[in-house]
Amino acid sequence: MTRRLFLLAAVAAAALYAEDFTGKVVGITDGETIKVMHNGAAERIRLWGIDCPEAKQPFGTRAKQLTGDLAFGQVVTVRVRDIDRYKRTVAEIVLPDGRNLNQELVRAGLAWWYRQYARKEMVLRDLEQRARAAKRGLWSDPNRVAPWEWRRVC
Numbered sequence: 001m002t003r004r005l006f007l008l009a010a011v012a013a014a015a016l017y018a019e020d021f022t023g024k025v026v027g028i029t030d031g032e033t034i035k036v037m038h039n040g041a042a043e044r045i046r047l048w049g050i051d052c053p054e055a056k057q058p059f060g061t062r063a064k065q066l067t068g069d070l071a072f073g074q075v076v077t078v079r080v081r082d083i084d085r086y087k088r089t090v091a092e093i094v095l096p097d098g099r100n101l102n103q104e105l106v107r108a109g110l111a112w113w114y115r116q117y118a119r120k121e122m123v124l125r126d127l128e129q130r131a132r133a134a135k136r137g138l139w140s141d142p143n144r145v146a147p148w149e150w151r152r153v154c
Contacts, residue, residue, distance in 0.1 A: 020079050020091075025071045030055060031063025031111060034071060034093070036078055046088040047102045048081040049118035050111040051147045054154075059138040063110040071101055090117075103127055109137020112146055 026042050027035030031052025035042040052063035077094040084090050093101035105111035106124050109131040113124040132139045 020077065022075055022077050024075050025073060028064055028068040028072055031060065031067050031105060033088070034067065036076060036093075038078070044088045045078060045093065046084055046086075046090045047105070047111075048090045048092050049114055049121050049124050050102050050105055051114040052105060052111045053138060054147050054150055056154075057145065057147065057150055058141055059110055059144075062137070063105060066105060066108055066110055067101065070095060070099075070104060076101070107131060107136075109134070109139045112138075116148070 021038055023037040023043070025034050025036050029035065029044070032047040032050055034045050034047070036045050037043070052067075053060040055061065055064070071093065074096055076096065078089065079092040079094060080089055081092065082090040095101055095104075102111075103123060106113055106127040107130070113121065113128040115125075118124060131137060138144050
């Protein structure tokens with residue numbers, strides 16, 4: 001009986017975190033991780049469906065800069081998609097002007113479409129294909145390394 005109550009409580013707690021919300025962006029950790037105020041605390045948000053270069057990789061700093069330029073200090077809508085193994089909210093971020101931050105990073109050539117976690121996401125796929133064809137951002141580097149490969153080696 002105690003185990004059942006624990007599981008019900010865990011499901012209820014997860015449901016609380018699964019709702020979309022709006023909040024002010026108060027921190028930029030890297031290209032795909034931001035902090036948004038939610039229920040009086042800064043909540044870590046991992047951008048869904050994309051992976052930006054790591055800080056020490058080429059274009060890592062530019063990805064973080066674009067994220068900051070577009071989102072820092074803004075009140076955004078967080079469209080929750082999941083909670084990851086690090087207990088971060090995984091979400092799409094809608095900027096005040098209606099643009100999708102996740103998509104803007106891919107459009108600029110500063111993020112990969114993260115196929116492993118967003119296989120059926122055709123908008124990100126198409127934006128990446130266009131950025132590749134135009135050799136925008138990281139696609140201009142003939143020796144680029146996907147961040148998931150970089151993390152595996154480092």
